[in-house]
Each structure stands twice: as C-alpha cells, then as structure tokens.
Amino acid sequence: MRLKHLLASVAMSATVLAATGAKAVEIEYWQYVFETRVKAMDQLIQKFQAANPDIKVKQTTFPYADYQTKVAASIMAGQGPDVVQLFYGWTDNFISGKMIQPLRASAFPAADIERDFFPIVSAMKRGNDYYGLPTAVRSLALFYNKKIFKDAGLDPANPPKTLDEFVAAAEKTAKRDGGGNLTQAGVTMDMTGQDHQWWREVLIRQNGGQPYTDNDSKVAYNDEAGLKALTFYIDLQKTKKVGQVGFMDEGQAAFRGGLAAMTIDGTFRLGSFNTIKAFEWGVTELPANAKGERSNYASYFANAITTKAQGEKLAAAEKFLAYISSPEAMKVWLEVVGELPARRAAALTPENLANPIYGPFLKGLEYAHTTEFKDEMAQRQVAIDMVNRVLIGGETPKDSLAKAATAEQAILDRAAKR
Amino acid sequence: MSATGTEAAAGGLWSRLSLSQKQVLWAWAFLAVPVLFYTVIRFWPTVQAFYLSATDWNVMRPASYVGFENYRRLWSDPLFWQVFRNTFAYLLLGTPISLLLSFVVAYYLDRVRFMHSFIRALYFLPFLTTAAAMAWVWRWFYQPVPIGVINDILATFGLPQQPFLRSTTQALPAVLAPAIWAGLGFQIIIFLAGLRAIPSTYYEAARIDGLSEGAILRKITIPLLKPTLVFLVVFSSIGFLRIFDQVYNINSNDPGGPLNSTKPLVLMIYQTAFSSYEMGYAAAQTVVLFLILLVISLVQLRIMRDR
Structure with missing residues (x-):
C-alpha cells in the first residue's frame, strides 16, 4: 500500500515539475568547485537568465579530483551537462569519447573567433572545427x-x-x-x-x-x-x-x-x-x-557543448556559451576570479595593461604558446x-x-x- | 508491504517447519544482508577487475577486449619492476623492523607497573593520527635548512645536510620510518595482550627450575606468542604491501618520487587509473597486486602454522 502511495506522489510531483518547467528550456552547466569560479558563474547565470527568460541554467559543481571521471561517466549514461567546462588539454579525450560536439559555424564563425580571441584558442580547434571557447586564460x-x-x-x-x-x-x-x-x-x-x-x-x-x-x-x-x-x-x-x-x-x-x-x-x-x-x-x-x-x-579552461544537447537545448546551450564567452562575462570573471579575459579587446584595455599585476601577464598572452598535452x-x-x-x-x-x-x-x- | 501480511501468508508453511529448520532460516535471513553486501560491494567488483584487466577501457570510450595485452605491457614496463622492488622493500624492511621494535617495547612495557597505562597510551597515540597528517609533519622534518628540523640540528653541529626525500637511496627508508612508527602502537597492544595471555604459572615454574631470563624468552614466551605473531606478521605484511597514504602525502608534488624510488604498487595503480585514465592497465596491475597479497598471505599462514 505504502509503496503505491509513494509511487503516486513521485509521479504527481514529476508531472508538476514538468508542467512548470515546460515554459522554459532548462540546460545544465557543470564546472569544478572553486569558490570564486562558482560565484562568478552564479552572477553570469543570473544576468543571462534576466536577458533570456525562456532559458533556465542549472549549475552543478564537483571537486576537481573527480571532475573528469564524473563528467565522462554521466555523459556516457546520457545524463549530465549541456554545457561543460573542461581543461583545454582534455579536449582530445572528450572528443574521442564523443562527449562534446563541434561548435556550429552558424553560431560561432571560426573567422570571428580567430579575430577576437588570443591565438592560444587554437588549442580547441580540430580540423576546421572549434570544440569550445574559454572565458578566461592564465599565463x-x-x-x-x-x-x-x-x-x-x-x-x-x-x-x-x-x-x-x-x-x-x-x-x-x-x-x-x-x-x-x-x-x-x-x-x-x-x-x-x-x-x-x-x-x-x-x-x-x-x-x-x-x-x-x-x-x-x-x-x-x-x-x-x-x-x-x-x-x-x-x-x-x-x-x-x-x-x-x-x-x-x-x-x-x-x-x-x-x-x-x-x-x-x-x-x-x-x-x-x-x-x-x-x-x-x-x-x-x-x-x-x-x-x-x-x-x-598560457592555459585555460574552456566551455564546450556536450553531445547530449540537441534541438532546443542545443540552441539554448549555444546562446549560453556565447554569453559566457562575451566581453561582459570576461569582465565579471576578471573581477571575481582574477583570471585574464580570453578576448583581445576585453583584455588589452589601457586600464588592464597599466595594471601593475595584470599588465605583465597580459603582455605575455600576445606571444604565449599552449602545449597540447x-x-x-x-x-x-x-x-x-x-x-x-x-x-x-x-x-x-x-x-x-x-x-x-x-x-x-x-x-x-x-x-x-x- | 506490511509485516503482518507476510506472516499471515507464510503462516501455514512456517508452522510446518521444525525448530532447527526455523533456526537455519533465521540465520540465513540475518546473514542475507552482509552476504548481499559483500557480493555486490566486494566480490562483484573484484570479478569486474579481472574482466577489465583484459580490456583497454579508458573511461571515455566503451571497453574493447585486448586479451593479455595489458599483462604483456606490464611485464616489459621497467617502472613496474622498479615499483615491484619498492613494494617488497617496504615489506621486507617494514615488517621485521616494526615487529622487532614493538615486541621489545611490549616485552619491557609488560614489566613496567609505574604509569603503565599512560605509557601504553603514548605508544598508541600515533596509531590514532591520520596517516596523511602525519606524513605532512614528517615531510617538514625532512626538509633542508632553514626549515627542516633534522637538518637544522645537523647543521648546528656542523654536520653535512642529508637529502632524505631528495635522494633515491634515503627516500624509501625516510618514508617507511613514519609508517613503522604509526603502526607500532597497535602492534604493541596486540603483543601485550599475547604476553598477558601466557599463564604466569609457566614462568614461576621456570624460575623455580632456575632458567635464565633469556632461556625463558626463547623457550616459553616466544613459542607461546606464536598465534599473536602469525596474526601480526600477516596483518602488517598486508599493510606494508598496500602502503599508499604515507608515500603520497610525504611527496605529493612528485608522488612516489624522486625518480620513482618510493613508489609502491598501489600508487602506480592509482596514477595509471586516475591521472592517465588507463583503467584496463590499472586493473591488470590490481590483479597482480591481488595475486601477490594472496600468495604471501598463504605462504605466511603455512610457514607459521603450528607444526
């Protein structure tokens, strides 16, 4: 008897959830736990949702030690994130595991990426396709x-x-x-x-x-x-x-x-x-x-779209990725996390270059190399x-x-x- | 489902069983939980490890069967043989030294009446400390001047600094020392219990017969301690063969270093699995470790069995 009640209530709450969620597309974003990164992403999600009321973004975080394993296991099980953060050096693994998909050129033209981002972004390129974009870089x-x-x-x-x-x-x-x-x-x-x-x-x-x-x-x-x-x-x-x-x-x-x-x-x-x-x-x-x-x-964590995101979720994921790789997001990231913007225009402002701390790191980005580990x-x-x-x-x-x-x-x- | 319902349904069958049959059923009902737990949590993954060791699973892609390829690679991997030697160095140095030390301490502590429990507690204290925390404290002891305690003392007396963890020959003993120290308390307690279990009448009779202390130790104490000794040898051998936390934490930037001179098999397995994600290869190493542990335990039990 009790079991039946339980099942019924679960089913009911599921319907309620589905009904309320039907209006907005919900996508999931995963990154590893690091206090300032999580805080910055919370701010970005808030701003993004305010501008896109039809999309809801849920952020999930894990300790760094288990991060790669958990992402792999969950995507293979058909669960997990639509947009995922990954270290640029894991890209090959993620591609060969069919975990992330190439960015569609319609949403992210390669020429624009190469014009706007620092050259180290090429570590995310395989063939003609980019597989992700960084918000911030380190040097x-x-x-x-x-x-x-x-x-x-x-x-x-x-x-x-x-x-x-x-x-x-x-x-x-x-x-x-x-x-x-x-x-x-x-x-x-x-x-x-x-x-x-x-x-x-x-x-x-x-x-x-x-x-x-x-x-x-x-x-x-x-x-x-x-x-x-x-x-x-x-x-x-x-x-x-x-x-x-x-x-x-x-x-x-x-x-x-x-x-x-x-x-x-x-x-x-x-x-x-x-x-x-x-x-x-x-x-x-x-x-x-x-x-x-x-x-x-230079090295960076990039954000990529997983193979799980299809249809309207893919469109929502593209919008979200575009936002978190925007100059506005990079500014928030620099202020909250202290990592350098990945776009030239956002990074090489006279104000940033004159900063005694950020200046030397930013100058280094112009001639930096990124090892494809x-x-x-x-x-x-x-x-x-x-x-x-x-x-x-x-x-x-x-x-x-x-x-x-x-x-x-x-x-x-x-x-x-x- | 409610409990009364089950009883009512099974009532007819249940009353027909004899008392002993009922007892057996109850026993199995209670055993079912641990049996199920062990099957699902312990034995099934063990079987899985054997299967995985014959695949090239790397977390990202589904596994495909590669036969004995992982074992062939292990056989020709010089790192494996280095790690193999290290693992046995931990065992062959750690077990005798720790047993000898703990026996000597227990033997004399057994005769101390003054503050006996307090001293015993002091010896036991390191055993309660987290291995990781302890490894970090010793890590700082071993540092070069100006912060390493041991080297500071050496330098004060004008003696040359010792590299300790930065040496391929000194690093393994340096890692082993805190591991032995940490396990000492436990072994002392077990030895003390073993010593107390020997009836004092044997000693009285021996003393009346005029046996020397040395003879008493050889003829009475050690033979009668054999069960304790067997337990401790097996227990500490397995412990040293599985050493990990001390090694990892005492040199966490280059775990098992320098130049793999302190790397035990368990650490190699960990790195293969969770930093290189070569799960199949790691599973093969696990199987080898399992076999080593099995053989050593069986051999020890056989050798130390009562004749």
Missing part, C-alpha cells in the same frame, strides 16, 4: 620580492628584463650559511610547479628550438636547443648556486615565506600571494633572451624526472634529455593510438 610571469631586492641593493622598480639580468639578480639575492647551505634562494627551482612549462615553452624556444612538432605529437627538444635550455636550468643550482630543488619544499612556499627573491608562477597564484603581509612583491614579464625574444605558456601529469613527470636524474642521479644533461624525449614520445604515441 606565467616572474614574481619578485621587493624587500629582498632592496636589501640586496637592487632597484625594486626595475626588475630583470633579460635572462642575464635574471641570473645576476638571483646571484645577488641568494644567501648561504657558513656550511654552504642555502638559506635564501635567489630563484625558486620547482619542476613540479610551473618550471616545466617555463622550460618547455619558453627556455627551449629562447634557445632557438621548439618543444614539439606535428601538433605536439612529436617530441622535438632532444637537440642543441633543448640541451642548452636544460643546462641553463640545471646550472641555476649546480654552478650558479642561486636555487635548489626542494628548498622550502615548494617554490611557491619559499616565495610566500619570504625566503626566495624570485619565482615563476601563474595568474592562479595571485589569490594566494595577495594574502602576503610580510613584504611587498611585484610582477614582471618572463625574462627575454639576449636577442630580446620572449615566450610564455596528451597526458599532462605524465608529461610533467617526464620533466621532473629529467631534472632529478641530473641533480640526484648524477647523469649528464645530454643523457637525461635523451631519456626524457624517449619517455615522453612513448606517452604521446600511446595517446595517439587511443
């Missing part, structure tokens, strides 16, 4: 501790511009105790942080090479340029003795703790560094090489091990570089077969 810059600079007799208003100046500043600011132990680092060395991106997309290019070829499916750094880039990095610890891998456990911890003069990190670190009270810090563009050539690494964690591990083999294992940089190239090529080949 790298050099953070420096103004107090340490002043104490070492360096001008805090004039941070290093070239790699030579960078090394010279590191040499002036590094400190050692009587036993030769490093007590203050000139520069942090942490391949587990952003240094592997710096080595891959910046140092290798500045030495005249390129990290990969063929859409990042062939390792190309096992050459003179790759070796020079690796040797430069290793020498910071080995011969210049201005940094030490593992000093203060993590590079960002050393900088936060005021025991490192310089660190290379991304926009996503701003939130954490903004809470530093003990000293003032500044940001500057990543150092150029002797010829003045610069590079940077196939398995980001595994590829990062290759770089970590490459440096460890030299610093701990005593291998020559040349041997270690060759091993890294072989190991990473194996990862790329396996990914290509999938």
Whole structure:
C-alpha cells in the first residue's frame, strides 16, 4: 500500500515539475568547485537568465579530483551537462569519447573567433572545427620580492628584463650559511610547479628550438636547443648556486615565506600571494633572451557543448556559451576570479595593461604558446624526472634529455593510438 | 508491504517447519544482508577487475577486449619492476623492523607497573593520527635548512645536510620510518595482550627450575606468542604491501618520487587509473597486486602454522 502511495506522489510531483518547467528550456552547466569560479558563474547565470527568460541554467559543481571521471561517466549514461567546462588539454579525450560536439559555424564563425580571441584558442580547434571557447586564460610571469631586492641593493622598480639580468639578480639575492647551505634562494627551482612549462615553452624556444612538432605529437627538444635550455636550468643550482630543488619544499612556499627573491608562477597564484603581509612583491614579464625574444605558456579552461544537447537545448546551450564567452562575462570573471579575459579587446584595455599585476601577464598572452598535452601529469613527470636524474642521479644533461624525449614520445604515441 | 501480511501468508508453511529448520532460516535471513553486501560491494567488483584487466577501457570510450595485452605491457614496463622492488622493500624492511621494535617495547612495557597505562597510551597515540597528517609533519622534518628540523640540528653541529626525500637511496627508508612508527602502537597492544595471555604459572615454574631470563624468552614466551605473531606478521605484511597514504602525502608534488624510488604498487595503480585514465592497465596491475597479497598471505599462514 505504502509503496503505491509513494509511487503516486513521485509521479504527481514529476508531472508538476514538468508542467512548470515546460515554459522554459532548462540546460545544465557543470564546472569544478572553486569558490570564486562558482560565484562568478552564479552572477553570469543570473544576468543571462534576466536577458533570456525562456532559458533556465542549472549549475552543478564537483571537486576537481573527480571532475573528469564524473563528467565522462554521466555523459556516457546520457545524463549530465549541456554545457561543460573542461581543461583545454582534455579536449582530445572528450572528443574521442564523443562527449562534446563541434561548435556550429552558424553560431560561432571560426573567422570571428580567430579575430577576437588570443591565438592560444587554437588549442580547441580540430580540423576546421572549434570544440569550445574559454572565458578566461592564465599565463606565467616572474614574481619578485621587493624587500629582498632592496636589501640586496637592487632597484625594486626595475626588475630583470633579460635572462642575464635574471641570473645576476638571483646571484645577488641568494644567501648561504657558513656550511654552504642555502638559506635564501635567489630563484625558486620547482619542476613540479610551473618550471616545466617555463622550460618547455619558453627556455627551449629562447634557445632557438621548439618543444614539439606535428601538433605536439612529436617530441622535438632532444637537440642543441633543448640541451642548452636544460643546462641553463640545471646550472641555476649546480654552478650558479642561486636555487635548489626542494628548498622550502615548494617554490611557491619559499616565495610566500619570504625566503626566495624570485619565482615563476601563474595568474592562479595571485589569490594566494595577495594574502602576503610580510613584504611587498611585484610582477614582471618572463625574462627575454639576449636577442630580446620572449615566450610564455598560457592555459585555460574552456566551455564546450556536450553531445547530449540537441534541438532546443542545443540552441539554448549555444546562446549560453556565447554569453559566457562575451566581453561582459570576461569582465565579471576578471573581477571575481582574477583570471585574464580570453578576448583581445576585453583584455588589452589601457586600464588592464597599466595594471601593475595584470599588465605583465597580459603582455605575455600576445606571444604565449599552449602545449597540447596528451597526458599532462605524465608529461610533467617526464620533466621532473629529467631534472632529478641530473641533480640526484648524477647523469649528464645530454643523457637525461635523451631519456626524457624517449619517455615522453612513448606517452604521446600511446595517446595517439587511443 | 506490511509485516503482518507476510506472516499471515507464510503462516501455514512456517508452522510446518521444525525448530532447527526455523533456526537455519533465521540465520540465513540475518546473514542475507552482509552476504548481499559483500557480493555486490566486494566480490562483484573484484570479478569486474579481472574482466577489465583484459580490456583497454579508458573511461571515455566503451571497453574493447585486448586479451593479455595489458599483462604483456606490464611485464616489459621497467617502472613496474622498479615499483615491484619498492613494494617488497617496504615489506621486507617494514615488517621485521616494526615487529622487532614493538615486541621489545611490549616485552619491557609488560614489566613496567609505574604509569603503565599512560605509557601504553603514548605508544598508541600515533596509531590514532591520520596517516596523511602525519606524513605532512614528517615531510617538514625532512626538509633542508632553514626549515627542516633534522637538518637544522645537523647543521648546528656542523654536520653535512642529508637529502632524505631528495635522494633515491634515503627516500624509501625516510618514508617507511613514519609508517613503522604509526603502526607500532597497535602492534604493541596486540603483543601485550599475547604476553598477558601466557599463564604466569609457566614462568614461576621456570624460575623455580632456575632458567635464565633469556632461556625463558626463547623457550616459553616466544613459542607461546606464536598465534599473536602469525596474526601480526600477516596483518602488517598486508599493510606494508598496500602502503599508499604515507608515500603520497610525504611527496605529493612528485608522488612516489624522486625518480620513482618510493613508489609502491598501489600508487602506480592509482596514477595509471586516475591521472592517465588507463583503467584496463590499472586493473591488470590490481590483479597482480591481488595475486601477490594472496600468495604471501598463504605462504605466511603455512610457514607459521603450528607444526
């Protein structure tokens, strides 16, 4: 008896829900939990719904650790989001799993995208199709501790511009105790942080090479340029003795703790560094090489439309995606989350460029590269091990570089077969 | 459905059963819940893992059958053999050292009357601490100067710094130390219970016969502790073979590093499954771990069985 009642009430409430929802198309948006991102998206949804009363957007969030698995499992089960946020490096996986669909050219003409967005958006392009658009992007810059600079007799208003100046500043600011132990680092060395991106997309290019070829499916750094880039990095610890891998456990911890003069990190670190009270810090563009050539690494989370969205939901999803990739949305994102706008016009405003914090990151976007990772964690591990083999294992940089190239090529080949 | 309805319907059948049949039925009725739970939550996924290990499932696409391909890949993967060696290093160092330490502590603690429970509680305390929290504390102990406690002390006395977690040879023992320390409390409690279970009359008789303390230990205490010992050896072996949280948290930026020198099999499985999403390959590793655990447990039970 009770069961019947229960069934009846469930059926009734379902009908009621269906009746009230019939007026508006409801689409679901998924992203991972990060307080400011969720808050920004709530604001965007509110504004979007006010402008489009016939569309309702429901936001669902998950912890980052389970995010990719949950999205995959739910879409395969025919559930889940209509619009989904994904890291650009997952695009291949999502496409091969038939989880996301190409953006229709009628709604998102490729020419417009290429004109308005920073070139790094090409990492979302397969063939002639774009599979998603970012709201915000991240890039790298050099953070420096103004107090340490002043104490070492360096001008805090004039941070290093070239790699030579960078090394010279590191040499002036590094400190050692009587036993030769490093007590203050000139520069942090942490391949587990952003240094592997710096080595891959910046140092290798500045030495005249390129990290990969063929859409990042062939390792190309096992050459003179790759070796020079690796040797430069290793020498910071080995011969210049201005940094030490593992000093203060993590590079960002050393900088936060005021025991490192310089660190290379991304926009996503701003939130954490903004809470530093003990000293003032500044940001500057990543150092150029002797010829003045610069590079940077940019990454982003893009929003894509899943294969689940069809018919009127697809139209609603397109409208929503267009809104959250609009200049207006990017402005909200910058204010609430602190991430850089993905559209040139929204990013490169005189006001943003003059901002002492955002300025250097934005300038970096103009010449930034985006690695098309196939398995980001595994590829990062290759770089970590490459440096460890030299610093701990005593291998020559040349041997270690060759091993890294072989190991990473194996990862790329396996990914290509999938 | 209401309870009275069931009874009324089954009433005729139920009254015809004998008392013992009723007891059996009741027993099974109560057992049904755990049996069902174990079948659905434990055994079914285990069977699934065997099936998955023969596929190339990567979460994104439906699985397709690849036969023994995953096992072939595992066999020729140098990382697997390194991880295999590490796993056995944890086992072969961890189990004897932790058992020896805990036995010595329990043996002498058993004779201490002064603040006995307090000291016992102190030894037990680390066992109550979350492994992740503990790993983080030890992680800071092992840091280089200026923040690492151990290296700070070394530097104060003018001794050279030790790399600990930044060394391929020191890292594994450095990770193992907190794991042993954490498990000590539990093993001490079990040993104490085992020691207390030996009748004191045996000791009295031995002392009257003039046996030395060493002889008493060898001839009476250790043989009679055998059941306790078997339990602890099996239990701690499985623990060390499955070590994960300590390793992952003590070096979370390069888990199992440096250069895979501390990576145990469980961590390799985790990374294959949840960062590379190669579920089929990870399932094959799981099957291998399962077989290792099975063989070792069976061998230990056999060797340590009463003759």
